[in-house]
Amino acid sequence: MKMKCFSLVCAFTTLLFSSTVFAAAPIKIGALFAVTGPAAFLGEPERNSAKMVIDEINSKGGIKGHKLELVAYDTTGDATKAVQLATKLIKDDKVVAIIGPSTTGETMAVIPVAEKEQIPLISCSAGSKITDPVKKWVFKTAQNDSLAVGKIYEYLQKNKLTTVSILTVSDGFGASGREQLKTQAAKYGITIVSDDTYGPKDTDMTAQLTKIRGTHSQAIICWGTNPGPAVIAKNARQLGIKTPLFMSHGVSSKKFIELAGEAAEGIKLPSGKVVVADMLSASDKQKKSLMAFVKDYQKHYKTEGDHFGGHAWDAVNLIKSAIENGAVTAAAIRDQLEKSRAFAGIGGSFTYSAQDHAGLGKDAFILVEIKNKDWMIVK
Amino acid sequence: MQFDQLLQYTLSGLSTGAIYALIGIGFSIIYNATGIINFAQGEFVMLGGLLTLSSLELLKLPLWAAIPCSVAFSTLVGILFERLAIRPLKQPTPINLVIITIGGSILIRGLAMLVWGKDTHAIPPFSGDTPIAVGGATILPQHLWILAITVVIIIINKIYFYHTISGKAMRACAYNRRAAGLVGIDVRRMVLFSFIISSAMGAVAGIIVAPLTMTAYDVGVMLGLKGFCAAIIGGMSSGISTVIGGLILGVLESLGAGLISSGYKDAIAFIILLLILFIRPQGLFGKADSERV
Amino acid sequence: MKRDLFLFIGFAFLILLAPQLFSGGYLMNVLVFVGINTMLSIALNLLLGYAGQISLGHAGFFGLGAYLSGILSTSYGVDPWLAMPLAATVVGLMAFFIGFPILKLKGHYLAMATLGLGIIIYIVFNETVELTGGPSGLSGIPNLKIAGITFDSDVKNYYLIWTATLMVMLFSLNLAGSRVGRALRAVHDSEVAAQVLGVNSRILKVQIFALSAIISSLAGSLYAHTMTFISPASFGFNFSIELLTMVVIGGLGSIYGSFLGAALLTLLPEFLRGANDYDIIIYGGLLMAMVMYMPGGLVRGIPALFRRLVTTKKGEAGHA
Numbered sequence: 001m002k003m004k005c006f007s008l009v010c011a012f013t014t015l016l017f018s019s020t021v022f023a024a025a026p027i028k029i030g031a032l033f034a035v036t037g038p039a040a041f042l043g044e045p046e047r048n049s050a051k052m053v054i055d056e057i058n059s060k061g062g063i064k065g066h067k068l069e070l071v072a073y074d075t076t077g078d079a080t081k082a083v084q085l086a087t088k089l090i091k092d093d094k095v096v097a098i099i100g101p102s103t104t105g106e107t108m109a110v111i112p113v114a115e116k117e118q119i120p121l122i123s124c125s126a127g128s129k130i131t132d133p134v135k136k137w138v139f140k141t142a143q144n145d146s147l148a149v150g151k152i153y154e155y156l157q158k159n160k161l162t163t164v165s166i167l168t169v170s171d172g173f174g175a176s177g178r179e180q181l182k183t184q185a186a187k188y189g190i191t192i193v194s195d196d197t198y199g200p201k202d203t204d205m206t207a208q209l210t211k212i213r214g215t216h217s218q219a220i221i222c223w224g225t226n227p228g229p230a231v232i233a234k235n236a237r238q239l240g241i242k243t244p245l246f247m248s249h250g251v252s253s254k255k256f257i258e259l260a261g262e263a264a265e266g267i268k269l270p271s272g273k274v275v276v277a278d279m280l281s282a283s284d285k286q287k288k289s290l291m292a293f294v295k296d297y298q299k300h301y302k303t304e305g306d307h308f309g310g311h312a313w314d315a316v317n318l319i320k321s322a323i324e325n326g327a328v329t330a331a332a333i334r335d336q337l338e339k340s341r342a343f344a345g346i347g348g349s350f351t352y353s354a355q356d357h358a359g360l361g362k363d364a365f366i367l368v369e370i371k372n373k374d375w376m377i378v379k
Numbered sequence: 380m381q382f383d384q385l386l387q388y389t390l391s392g393l394s395t396g397a398i399y400a401l402i403g404i405g406f407s408i409i410y411n412a413t414g415i416i417n418f419a420q421g422e423f424v425m426l427g428g429l430l431t432l433s434s435l436e437l438l439k440l441p442l443w444a445a446i447p448c449s450v451a452f453s454t455l456v457g458i459l460f461e462r463l464a465i466r467p468l469k470q471p472t473p474i475n476l477v478i479i480t481i482g483g484s485i486l487i488r489g490l491a492m493l494v495w496g497k498d499t500h501a502i503p504p505f506s507g508d509t510p511i512a513v514g515g516a517t518i519l520p521q522h523l524w525i526l527a528i529t530v531v532i533i534i535i536n537k538i539y540f541y542h543t544i545s546g547k548a549m550r551a552c553a554y555n556r557r558a559a560g561l562v563g564i565d566v567r568r569m570v571l572f573s574f575i576i577s578s579a580m581g582a583v584a585g586i587i588v589a590p591l592t593m594t595a596y597d598v599g600v601m602l603g604l605k606g607f608c609a610a611i612i613g614g615m616s617s618g619i620s621t622v623i624g625g626l627i628l629g630v631l632e633s634l635g636a637g638l639i640s641s642g643y644k645d646a647i648a649f650i651i652l653l654l655i656l657f658i659r660p661q662g663l664f665g666k667a668d669s670e671r672v
Numbered sequence: 673m674k675r676d677l678f679l680f681i682g683f684a685f686l687i688l689l690a691p692q693l694f695s696g697g698y699l700m701n702v703l704v705f706v707g708i709n710t711m712l713s714i715a716l717n718l719l720l721g722y723a724g725q726i727s728l729g730h731a732g733f734f735g736l737g738a739y740l741s742g743i744l745s746t747s748y749g750v751d752p753w754l755a756m757p758l759a760a761t762v763v764g765l766m767a768f769f770i771g772f773p774i775l776k777l778k779g780h781y782l783a784m785a786t787l788g789l790g791i792i793i794y795i796v797f798n799e800t801v802e803l804t805g806g807p808s809g810l811s812g813i814p815n816l817k818i819a820g821i822t823f824d825s826d827v828k829n830y831y832l833i834w835t836a837t838l839m840v841m842l843f844s845l846n847l848a849g850s851r852v853g854r855a856l857r858a859v860h861d862s863e864v865a866a867q868v869l870g871v872n873s874r875i876l877k878v879q880i881f882a883l884s885a886i887i888s889s890l891a892g893s894l895y896a897h898t899m900t901f902i903s904p905a906s907f908g909f910n911f912s913i914e915l916l917t918m919v920v921i922g923g924l925g926s927i928y929g930s931f932l933g934a935a936l937l938t939l940l941p942e943f944l945r946g947a948n949d950y951d952i953i954i955y956g957g958l959l960m961a962m963v964m965y966m967p968g969g970l971v972r973g974i975p976a977l978f979r980r981l982v983t984t985k986k987g988e989a990g991h992a
Contacts, residue, residue, distance in 0.1 A: 036492075479959075
C-alpha cells in the first residue's frame with residue numbers, strides 16, 4: 001500500500017514536470033536566486049530585475065521573433081537545493097542558459113553541473129574564485145570582491161593610512177572578503193593589525209570593536225551585509241571610535257543608512273554606480289543603463305533598485321545581446337557571451353574574453369561616503 | 380591588557396547578558412508551571428519588536444502607547460498558541476511537546492515573514508542614543524532601560540509567585556502537578572497563565588532590545604537559544620538565578636570574543652552550556668533534582 | 673518474519689526498478705536525495721523512535737561525515753572508499769564518548785544539549801577555514817569509483833545511494849526485531865523497568881547513539897562524494913529540525929516510516945515550488961498537525977484513516 005502511494009506520487013511528479021514542455025519556440029532562460037532565506041536580500045531584487053527585463057523584452061515582441069521565458073527557482077541560499085534545481089532547469093525545463101545563483105557558495109556548487117551539461121552560467125555572486133581560474137561555461141556579472149577591496153586599499157594608500165583592523169562576517173560573503181583583504185594588503189603597503197569576525201545573527205559587536213580600539217589602527221574595514229554592519233556602525237559610535245570606518249559593497253543600499261541612522265554618517269564604502277546614478281556625469285558610459293534601471297525598478301516595485309538587482313539585469317541583457325547576434329543554442333550563447341565587448345551595464349562596462357569571464361575593471365566600483373543620509377562620491 | 384578595555388568587555392557582556400536573562404526567565408516560567416520547554420519563546424521576542432514597529436509606523440502611536448499595544452498582541456498570540464496547539468495535544472510526551480513547540484515557532488516565524496517581509500527594521504531608542512561614560516567604558520541609555528526593566532520584572536515575579544494565590548498555585552504545579560490538581564488547583568488554567576506571562580515577558584524583552592539589536596522575522600531563533608542557555612545555567616528558576624545565568628553567559632561571550640576568538644564566541648557559549656549540563660544539570664545554583672538527571 | 677522479508681524484498685525490488693520507470697531527468701536527482709535522507713531518518717529514528725532519546729544535532733554528525741571524508745579525499749588524497757569508513761569510525765568514536773555524559777540527560781535537557789553540540793560542530797566547520805574552506809565551502813571532492821565506473825551521473829548515484837540505503841534498512845529492520853531492539857523498546861517505555869529486567873540501559877543508549885552517528889556519517893560521506901561540493905550551510909540547526917520532522921511525520925519507531933517521511937519532505941518542496949514564500953508556514957503547520965492528529969506518523973496514520981473511512985463511509989473511501 002505504501003508503495004502504491006509512493007508510485008502514485010512519483011507518477012504525479014513526472015506528469016507535473018512533463019506538462020511544462022510546450023511546442024512553441026520561446027527561448028527558455030533559467031534562473032536560480034535565493035529569494036528566501038538568509039541571502040534573500042540578494043535573491044529578491046535579482047529575481048525582480050530579471051523578471052522585469054524579460055517582461056519588457058517580450059512586450060516589445062521578443063528578440064528576432066523569439067519570446068523569452070524565465071524559469072526562476074528559489075534556492076533559499078542552500079547549495080544542495082541550488083544543485084538540484086540547476087539539474088532541473090537543464091534536464092526538465094531545457095533552458096539554454098542559467099542566471100545566478102545569488103551566493104558564491106551556491107555558485108561553486110552549481111559550476112560542476114553547468115560544466116558537465118555544457119550550459120552557460122552567469123553567476124550573480126561576487127566571489128573571485130568563480131571565474132578564477134576561467135571555466136569554459138561560467139561567467140559572472142557581480143563585481144569581484146577583489147575589486148572592492150582594491151578600491152578601499154587604493155584610497156588608504158593615497159591617504160597614507162597603513163594599519164587596518166578588519167572585522168568580517170562569518171558567512172560566504174565575509175569569508176571571501178576577508179581572504180581578499182588579507183592577500184591584497186601587502187601590495188598596497190598595508191598591515192592588518194587585527195583580524196576579527198562576527199556571526200551573521202550577532203546583535204552586539206562592542207567586544208570586537210573594543211579590541212580593535214586597543215590596536216590603534218588607522219582604519220577599520222568591516223565586511224558584511226545587513227544588519228551586522230549597521231550594528232557595528234552603532235557600536236562604534238557608542239564606543240566613541242574616531243578611526244575612519246569602511247564598509248563593503250554589501251551594504252550599498254538605502255536600507256543600511258536607514259538602519260544605522262546617525263551612525264552611518266562619514267562611513268565610506270565601495271559601491272556599484274547605481275546608488276549615485278543621478279550624480280554621474282553625462283559622459284559616463286553606464287549612465288543611460290543606470291538611469292533606465294533605476295526608473296524601471298521604481299515603477300515596477302515601488303522601491304529603490306540596488307546593484308544586486310543590477311547583476312541580474314546585466315545577466316539578462318548580456319544574454320539578450322548574445323541572442324540578438326544570432327545565438328539560440330546553449331553553445332552559441334556561450335560563444336557570443338565571450339565576445340561581449342564594452343557592454344555598459346549596471347555593474348560596470350563588461351568585456352569578456354577567453355581569459356576573463358568576470359569582464360570588469362576597477363572602474364566598476366566607485367568609493368562613496370555617507371553624508372546627510374545620502375551618498376556622496378569620494379573624489 | 381588595559382583596564383578600560385576589560386571594563387568595556389564586562390559592561391558589554393552585562394548588557395547583552397541582561398537580554399538573555401529576560402528571555403531566559405520566560406522559558407523558566409513555562410517550564411516550571413508545565414514542564415514544557417517552549418521552543419517558540421524566541422518568537423515572542425521577535426513579535427514584540429515587530430509589533431512595536433507596526434504600532435509606531437502603521438497606527439502612528441507614540442512609543443509609550445505602542446509598547447503595551449505590542450505586548451497585548453503578543454500575549455494574544457501566546458494564548459492562541461496554548462489553546463490551539465498545547466491544550467488539544469492528546470499525548471503530551473516531552474518529545475511531542477518539543478516537536479510541537481518547534482513547529483509552532485516555525486509557523487509563527489513564517490507568518491511574520493509574510494507580514495513584515497524579510498528586511499531588518501530599526502526601532503528608535505527610548506531615550507536618545509548619546510553614550511554614557513562609565514569609567515573608561517561607555518554604555519547607551521537603552522542598556523540602562525534593559526537593566527532597569529529586568530530588575531522590575533524580577534520584583535514583579537517575586538511578588539506574583541510568593542504573594543498572590545495564583546502565583547502560589549503555579550508554584551504548586553511546578554512542584555507536583557498531580558498533587559496540585561488534587562488540592563483543587565486548576566492545572567490547565569495555570570498552564571494558560573504561564574503562557575500568558577511568558578509571552579508577555581518575551582514581548583517586553585523583544586521591545587526593549589530592538590533599538591539595540593534591530594529586529595527582523597528571524598531574530599527570535601538565536602536570542603531564544605541564548606535565553607534558553609541562560610535559563611539552564613540558572614537552573615530553570617524564574618528568579619535571580621536565571622538573571623545571573625544570563626549575565627554570566629553575556630560576560631563570558633564578550634570576554635571570549637575580545638580575548639580569545641570572536642569566531643568561536645557562540646561556540647564558547649554552547650560549550651559552557653554542555654559543561655553545565657554534564658556537571659551540574661540542576662544549574663549552577665540549583666539543588667539536585669532527580670527529574671533532570 | 674517471513675512476511676517482513678518478503679515486504680523488504682518487494683520494496684527493494686521496486687526501488688531498484690524505479691530508474692527504469694522514470695528514465696533520467698530531474699526526478700532521478702531528487703530520488704538520490706530521498707535515499708540520503710532516508711538513511712539519515714533511519715539513523716535518527718533508531719535513536720528517537722526505538723530508544724526514545726531525542727537529538728537536535730544530527731545534522732552535525734551528517735556534516736562531520738561529509739567533511740571528514742571530503743577533506744581526507746581532497747586535501748590528503750585518501751581514496752574515497754577508505755575515507756568513508758575512516759570518517760565513520762572517527763564520528764562513531766566521538767559519539768560514543770560524548771554519549772556517556774550527554775545521554776545521562778533526559779527530555780528537554782537532552783534536546784538542548786544535542787542542539788548545542790550540533791551548533792558547536794557547525795561553528796567549527798565555519799571557522800576552521802584552512803581545513804574546511806570555511807563558509808565558502810569545500811569543492812572538488814572526488815566521485816566514488818569502482819571497477820572502472822565513476823559515480824558521476826544521477827542514475828549511477830541513484831543505484832549507489834539506494835544500495836547503501838537498502839543495506840542500512842535491512843540492518844535496521846534486523847536490529848529492531850532482535851533482542852537489542854526489544855531491549856531498546858523497553859528502555860523507551862521505562863528505563864527503570866528495563867534495568868530491573870537486566871538491560872544495561874546506559875551502555876545500550878550510548879551504543880545506539882554511536883550507531884546512529886555512524887549511519888549519519890556514512891550518509892554524509894556519500895552526500896559529499898555525490899555532490900562533490902559541501903558547505904556548512906547544509907549542516908546547520910535547520911537541517912537537524914528537518915530530519916526530526918521526517919522521522920515524526922513518517923512514524924516514530926518504523927523503518928518504512930522513515931522512508932515515507934524522508935520521501936514526503938524531500939518531494940514536498942517540488943510540489944510547493946509555486947508557493948515559494950509559503951513553504952515555511954506549510955512546514956511548521958504540518959509538523960504541528962502531525963503531532964496533534966497523527967502522533968503515530970504516516971505509517972500508522974494512513975492505514976488507520978483508511979480503515980476508518982472504509983468502516984464509516986463504505987463506498988466513499990476513495991482518497992484521503
